[in-house]
Amino acid sequence: MSWHERTSITDLMVGDVVLSYDINEEKIIEAEIIDRVEELYSDGKETFAISTGDYGINLTIFHILPYYRDGELIIDNSGTVEVGDELIVINEDELSIILQKVISIEEGITDNQVVYHPVSSNGYYFVNRILLHD
Amino acid sequence: MVIVHKDHGVYSFDESVPFHKKILSEFYHSKFEKTLKSNNIPYIITDYEDYDEDLVGDYFVGRFAHALIDKELHSKCFDKLYDYYGEKMWPNKKAYYYYDDKVRQYELLEKYGIQVPSVTCNDLDELLKNVTIGTVIKSTYGAGSESTFYVWEKEHLDNIEEYISNCYNSENFFPCQVQEYISTEHEKKIVITNDEIYGIKQKLDVGWEYPNHFPFNYGDEHWANRKGNKVESLNEREFGLLDTIMDIKTELNTPNLKFDIINEKVIEFTYMYGELLPETYKYMYFDMNTKSFEEKVVSVNDFAYKQSNSVLKHLGII
Numbered sequence: 105m106s107w108h109e110r111t112s113i114t115d116l117m118v119g120d121v122v123l124s125y126d127i128n129e130e131k132i133i134e135a136e137i138i139d140r141v142e143e144l145y146s147d148g149k150e151t152f153a154i155s156t157g158d159y160g161i162n163l164t165i166f167h168i169l170p171y172y173r174d175g176e177l178i179i180d181n182s183g184t185v186e187v188g189d190e191l192i193v194i195n196e197d198e199l200s201i202i203l204q205k206v207i208s209i210e211e212g213i214t215d216n217q218v219v220y221h222p223v224s225s226n227g228y229y230f231v232n233r234i235l236l237h238d
Numbered sequence: 239m240v241i242v243h244k245d246h247g248v249y250s251f252d253e254s255v256p257f258h259k260k261i262l263s264e265f266y267h268s269k270f271e272k273t274l275k276s277n278n279i280p281y282i283i284t285d286y287e288d289y290d291e292d293l294v295g296d297y298f299v300g301r302f303a304h305a306l307i308d309k310e311l312h313s314k315c316f317d318k319l320y321d322y323y324g325e326k327m328w329p330n331k332k333a334y335y336y337y338d339d340k341v342r343q344y345e346l347l348e349k350y351g352i353q354v355p356s357v358t359c360n361d362l363d364e365l366l367k368n369v370t371i372g373t374v375i376k377s378t379y380g381a382g383s384e385s386t387f388y389v390w391e392k393e394h395l396d397n398i399e400e401y402i403s404n405c406y407n408s409e410n411f412f413p414c415q416v417q418e419y420i421s422t423e424h425e426k427k428i429v430i431t432n433d434e435i436y437g438i439k440q441k442l443d444v445g446w447e448y449p450n451h452f453p454f455n456y457g458d459e460h461w462a463n464r465k466g467n468k469v470e471s472l473n474e475r476e477f478g479l480l481d482t483i484m485d486i487k488t489e490l491n492t493p494n495l496k497f498d499i500i501n502e503k504v505i506e507f508t509y510m511y512g513e514l515l516p517e518t519y520k521y522m523y524f525d526m527n528t529k530s531f532e533e534k535v536v537s538v539n540d541f542a543y544k545q546s547n548s549v550l551k552h553l554g555i556i
Contacts, residue, residue, distance in 0.1 A: 141256065150519040165519055166258050168538065181258060181538040183519045211519070221256065237257055 108196070113231055116140070116222040122229045123194060125201065127170060127177070132199050139223035151212040152182045154234075156191055156204035161234045164214055168237040170228075172203060179237065185209065192235035240281040240555055241293075241323075242270045243300025246308035262513040262542045266301040269546040277556050289315040297553050298327040299546075303510060304338045304381045306407060325491060328549045333492035333509035340506050341378040341413050346489075347504050350482050354503045356415040362399065368416045369398060374452065377411045381508065385411065388419060388452035397449075404450045425453070426472065426499040428479065429514060430487050432548045435480060435524040436514055437472030471521045474531045478502050480524060493552035494545050513541050 108123060116122065116137050124135035150165045163169070163182040170179045172190040185191075190203040222229070223238045230236070245265040255263070267283055274281045282295070298319055302312040320331050329337065336343050347353035359365040369375060369389055375398075377385035385405040389395060402411050424439040446452050479502060486507070487495050496511035497504050514521070520533050550556040 165536070166256060168257050168261070179539070181536065183535055184537045227257070 110196075113222060114220045120222075122222075122224060123196065123199075124224055124226050124228045124230070125192065125194070125235050126226065127179075127228070130201075132194065132201065133226065135224040135226045135229065137222045138225050141221040141223060142218050149214040150183065151214055152185070153208075153210040153212060154182065154185055154191070154206055155208045155210075156193065156234075157207050158204060159191075159193060159233050161232045161236070162212075163236075164219065170235055170237065171206075193233050194230045194235070196230075196233065239295040239297075240270075240274055240279060241295040241298045242267050242274070242281050242283050243298065243302075244283050244285045245301045246303075246305065246311070248305040248307050249301065249303065258538050261538050264542065266299075266510075266546060269543055270299055270550070273543065273547055273550060273556065279555060286311045286315060289319060293319065293322040295323075296326060297555055298323040299549055299553070300328070301510065302329060302334060302337075304379065309338070326553055328493070328553060329509050330491055332490045336490065336507070337509050338379050338381070340376055340415055343506055344415065346486070347507075350486065352479060352482055352502070352504045354417050354420070354500070354505055356417045358413050358415055360413045362402075362412070365412075365414060365416065366398060369395065371395065372419050374417045374419050375401070375414055376417070377405060377407055377414045379407050379410065380405070383453055386452060387449040388446065389449060390419070390446075394449055401449050420500050420503075422500050425505075426476070426478075426497075427514075428472075428477065428483060428497045428499060429494070429511065430483055430496075430526075431494040431544045432551070433526040435477070435483065435526065436521050437477050437523075438469050438514065438518075438521075439472055439476065441468045469518065471518050473522055477524060479504075484526065493548040510545065513545065 118137050118140055120137045121134050122137060124133050125131070126133050151162060153160060153162050165181060165183050167182045168179060169182060169185070170177060170192055171185055172178070173186070178184070185206060187206050187209060189206050191206060193202050193204045195202060221238055227238055228235055229238060244267045249265065251263060271281065271283065302308070302316065316334055320327055336346065341358050344353050344356055344358070357368045359368055365375065371389055371392060374386065374388045379385060385407050387401040402408055405411055423441065425442055426437060426439050428435060428437045443454050479499065483495070483497060490509070492509045495507055495509060497507045499505065518536065520535050522531055522533050525532050547556065
């Protein structure tokens with residue numbers, strides 16, 4: 105695995121290499137940023153501030169993420185995540201994966217800003233250490 | 239054995255489409271295939287060239303939609319397919335022949351008293367006699383407003399042929415309908431699928447730059463990538479027309495229908511449609527079995543398969 109550092113998701117550019125995760129093989133891999141999509145969502149869409157206590161992430165209704173519920177892997181949009189579901193979180197020092205339970209979800213509303221979606225070669229990357237589909 | 243028609247490539251989309259739309263807008267044949275495979279039901283994927291041969295199988299499911307290049311192909315083989323599979327086919331004959339034919343739909347909607355008053359014009363001369371300022375002109379063919387324009391000022395009346403030429407089906411625009419423009423804030427879309435009825439309302443644009451931009455000021459974006467105006471789930475009081483919609487579904491004997499509605503009048507309906515997007519966290523829906531309204535958290539995976547699974551259930555395959 106190459107040397108790596110944290111960066112803002114909005115700074116990612118095509119050609120950058122990010123830490124990612126192979127859902128089927130269940131291992132951390134490197135993936136390349138292959139595109140960068142900018143979207144302007146309609147106003148008044150729900151957002152979800154999902155927290156595991158240690159880590160948190162703010163998502164719009166459109167974001168897709170993998171999570172576990174009762175041991176079953178689910179890949180679905182953020183609105184389906186419930187308190188008690190387990191997110192896939194990276195320990196970037198040890199390059200290992202842990203599952204962390206969601207302890208709180210706060211609903212909010214979008215404010216019509218442009219949202220950046222870097223696209224990775226395998227479709228996944230970590231944001232605030234939490235695995236997210238691009 | 240289920241015969242699954244392979245979607246025409248014209249319905250594909252590029253990689254810039256966000257992931258949730260890719261899930262929702264995946265090819266119908268891929269969705270059918272996944273469900274059939276997971277239920278261990280035998281199937282084969284077929285294409286137009288296969289329909290020249292002797293037909294096989296017990297059931298047929300296929301996306302026969304409005305894109306001209308696809309329509310040219312499926313219009314040639316539909317009758318042969320229906321003669322063989324009958325009501326074990328999706329779309330069935332009624333759904334297919336009402337689809338992409340607003341003039342024909344008008345006759346059905348009129349029977350139920352929910353039509354938008356329209357004058358049908360069979361050629362340009364008839365259209366020029368009937369078009370006035372404040373009217374909307376719609377080809378009987380087309381989806382997504384690709385063959386619609388709105389005449390709101392005098393100079394537009396001199397350029398009717400130009401607006402027709404901008405339509406995707408300019409060579410085959412007639413018959414068309416002339417309707418009075420209805421000023422309203424929202425358009426409702428009501429979907430009946432899987433014994434559930436969902437409803438949303440979408441804010442309509444005002445202030446179009448050009449007659450062909452009506453009713454939404456979309457640019458050149460791919461249909462799967464359009465931003466769209468604000469969408470909200472209908473609340474219980476806003477649904478309306480439930481009994482009529484269920485009656486039309488029964489009459490057409492088709493598993494899914496989407497109705498576009500303004501002021502409780504149906505603009506058009508279709509047996510297949512782009513899946514409802516997760517535009518909102520929860521959708522209110524009417525459960526046809528319990529006859530009550532319920533609320534459901536929107537799941538992209540759930541919504542992506544509603545139409546295809548509803549088709550397979552309707553045909554008794556799953």
